[in-house]
Amino acid sequence: MVLDRSVIGTTSESKVIEIEKGAIRTFANAIGDPNPLYTDEEFAKKHGFASLVAPPTFPTTFRVPNPNLQIKAARVLHGEQEYSYVRPIVAGESLRCSSKVVDVYERAGKLGAMTFLVTEIRGEDLDGNLVFTGRSTIIL
C-alpha cells in the first residue's frame, strides 16, 4: 500500500481559521453561485446573520495539514466528500479546525490496487461549540 495503516488515528494540529468576507465572495463567484447570502451583507443581515454566510462547500478552503501524512502518489482522486452543519458558517467568526485520519484501506480496482484514505475535519467556535464536520475519501 502507498500508505501505512499506522497513520489511522493521527491528527493535524488544531488551527484557528478566520472566516473572511472576501474569501467567501471569491469562492461563491468561482462556483458561479449567485445566492445573495454569500455576497450581499445587507441581505444576509436582513435574514438574521451577523454578516455574509459561507457556502456549504466553503470548508474545502480550510487547510489543516497533518504532519504524519506524507502522500507520495502521482495521481490522487477524490472519491467522496461530506459536510454536516449545526448552523451555517458566518463571516467575521473564527473556527478552530483539526483533522484526523479515520481509515485507510485497500480495494482492487480496474487499474490495480487502490488505497482509500478517509479523513475527518471538525470546526468549532472559540467557545468549543461544534459548527461543522467534514469527511473526505481520497483514492491513491
Added chain:
Amino acid sequence: MQSIRWDEIEVGQQLEPLIQTAIDKVQLVKYAGASGDFNPIHTDDETARKVGLPGVIAHGMLSMGFLAEHAAGIVGTNGFVSRLKVRFAGMVFPGDVLTCHAKVVAKNETERTVGLEVRIEREEGKALTVGEAALTYYQTA
C-alpha cells in the same frame, strides 16, 4: 430558482433542475485560486495527460459546489443546508454543461428537516456526481 417553503415541500417531489453554464478552463483556474486546490490536473493539460487523463478535469469539489448551490437555492432563506454528501462517480471536462437534479425523499416534522437525493448529469441518466442532502428549516419558515 424559487425557494420552497416548508408547507410546500413534499416527499416524492422532483424539483426543478438547475442547469449550469458550460464549464471552461478559466472557471477551473478561478476555482483553483478560490479553493486553494492547485493540483495541476485541473489547470494544466500537459500534467493531466502525464497521469493518463485526456486533458484537464474539473475539481470534484466544483461539482459538489454546484449541488450545494442547488440545495441552498431550494431552501433559500427558510433554512440552511445541514448536510451534503456526494460520491464523485465520473469525470467532468471543460465544455461540459451540467444539470443538477434533486428529489425529495424524506420530510421530518419533528426535526423540520427535508432529505434530498441529488445528482449531477451531463447526459440524461448518467450521474457524474451523486449523493444526498439535508435541509433544516427554521421554525418560522
